[in-house]
Amino acid sequence: MNTTYDVMICGAGPVGLFLACELALAECSVLVLEKAEQPDSLLKQLPFGTRGLSSLSVEALDRRGLLAQLEVPRRLKNPFGDNKSLQAGHFAGIAFQYPDIDTAQWPYRLPSSTPTNLLAEMQELESVLARRASALGVRILRGHAITACQQSADVVSVQANSQSFHGQWLIGCDGARSMVRKLAGFDFAGTEPEFTGYTTRVDIADPEKLSPVRTKTPRGMYFQSQPGYLAMQDFDGGAFHNGEEPITLAHLQSVLRRISGTDVTLSAVHTATTWTDRARQASSYRNRRILLAGDAAHIHSPLGGQGLNLGLGDAMNLGWKLAATLHGTAPDGLLDSYHDERHPVGAQVLDWSRAQVAAMRPGPEGQALHAIFRDLVGTRDGATYFAARVWGIFTRYDLDAGHPLAGLSAPNFECEDGTRVGDLMHGGRALLLDFTGDAARQACAAAYGERVQYVAARVRESLGISALLVRPDGTVAWATDQTTGHDGLPQALARWFNPAA
Structure with missing residues (x-):
């Protein structure tokens, strides 16, 4: 078969499958190559395979209609007991508790928000994503380990199981020992392990x-x-x-x-x-037509369980940008913004991991740091800060868009009819949500056709916001507190989307 796919993805873990779903949702043809013959693994079963999904990951799954498929009632019944009576998370083994977290310090959390964190079983998550990918037309080939790849100006070719496959783009989602990263010659710098x-x-x-x-x-x-x-x-x-x-x-x-x-x-x-x-990160997430996401782009200790969440964030950020590039609807520099936005987030997680290791070291220095962090975590402000870092509440892209909400994940505003922002984003399109029905804003959105859906609706709690532009990945690209007018909106739209032909 000489089919040339829009995108080839190496790796059928949660990151690769979620990215495949994002691309297929945007009507791209996708091939996923996975070296393992079977998706099942003993290490993906409880409790080895249980991972904490951060606020951002929960929101991402909700925005694609996938959260409900994870059997929420069973998952909320924590296998370790009632999760509200246990630790909410930890830093270097120092636990912070749910009652100590002051969510009032997070101004954009709403009663209609999805949970700040949830336990998910890796096997179940992969199964849900694989079913979703297959339903969207993604081709998944297991038992196909990539052994070689080369790229030209227009296409990437790979060899797997003595077969050749071709795509306009190749994405390595094949884990910490990524073959794609090695074959494509990505620089992977960082620090060596201590334990x-x-x-x-x-x-x-x-x-x-x-x-x-x-x-x-x-x-x-x-x-x-x-x-x-x-x-x-x-x-x-x-x-x-x-x-x-x-x-x-x-x-x-x-x-x-x-x-x-x-x-x-x-x-x-x-x-x-x-x-x-070991903590390492690719110096660039892109080498011409080859990109990296998930552990292929960054590795660190699993302390705190942030690796899966970091990878899902990569996939959510990259999917719509690469799809727009493929369809010829991307403004200049859109695909480059994947590295620009996600590389700093990855670097922060690596430093968070290193800080935990420093506080865990044997010897007087580690003991001193551990004691200081223990005191901080024991305060209400400290527990709130550590929870926000672990759950991604503070994750923000520097969009220089003039409003404190810009660059953050969109609040899950609830309309008066019960519809929430997460419900409005199941199709993977950008959203201009206008709480006042301003005609000028609607006209701005209309110039972008189906690429930006305009929704005028009253909400139960507006947080003082009048309107906001939400990118397909759920990031707020523009917001205003003004009841009328569209200052900055045309510029924000042009930055992320091309007008409809």
């Missing part, structure tokens, strides 16, 4: 010898999330993860005893994997 992390399911003969909570010791850290589900950080410079030795029961027991300072005994190992706090 080897272990995620295991084991039988513990004497679990009473271990603390039931996340515990920092002079030799590292361990955490038992459920009986037998054990995570550890051993500050060995990442040596074991980078080595060739197998993960044996004897090795895990030795590490656990040394870190915990006990003579605890492991009687069986069912599943175990290692990871590190």
Whole structure:
């Protein structure tokens, strides 16, 4: 088959599949190549495969009608108990609690907002996204590992399983060891690891010898999330993860005893994997017709669970921009704004990860930092700040658009008929939401035809806003508090969209 696809995506994890859905929704032809034969993995099952979805990820799924497919009632029944009575998150193992978070400090959160965070099962999320992608016409080929790629001025060609595939664009969503990143020669700079992390399911003969909570010791850290589900950080410079030795029961027991300072005994190992706090980022997310997203573009320790959310944000940002580029409706520089907006967000997450590692280090320096952070997290303002960082509440693009809401994720305004912003964005189009029905604003939107849907509606709570322009990815591109007029709106529209022919 000599079909040339609009876009080829390497990697059928959540990031690759979500990006495929975004592109297909915008009527692009998409091929997804995945090296694994089957999507299932023991490490994607609870609790290994449970990830916290941030506010931005929850909003993104809601805006595409996918959130309801994640079996919300079952997910809200946290397998670790009532999630409102447990920790809301942590920084370097220091927990912050739901009752300590002052959401009144977040001025654009509404009663109609989607949850600030949710637990999701990786297997379920991938299944939902794969079904959605297939329904939209995405072709998914599993058991196809990319071994070579080359690009010309007009097309990218890849080899997988002795077959050749062609596309106008190639996107690497193939994880931390991305073959696309390596073959395309992306620079991937950063810092080396300080520890080897272990995620295991084991039988513990004497679990009473271990603390039931996340515990920092002079030799590292361990955490038992459920009986037998054990995570550890051993500050060995990442040596074991980078080595060739197998993960044996004897090795895990030795590490656990040394870190915990006990003579605890492991009687069986069912599943175990290692990871590190290596933090690297591609210096550019684009090399001509090849782009990177998710862990292929940035890697860091999974502490705090921000990797999945960062990748989903990449996909949401890139999808509509690449689709507009393919359709010839993109203003100059639109695709370049993917790197300009997402690279700083990735750099912030890498620094957040590094800061946690610094506070976890054995020795007096790490202990001193840990104590200071513990005091900060223990305050109401501190807990609110850490929650906002972890959940993406503070994530903002520097759009220089003159309103404090510009660059933030759009509030989920609720119209008087019960329709919310999330409902209005299921089709993946930009939205000009006007609470006053101003004719001048409607005329501005009309020049862009179907690319910008204009909705005039009264809302239950306006937050003092009169109108706002929301990009397809849910980012506010323009907003005003004025009841009439469109100052700045024509410029914002022209910046992100081309007028209809």
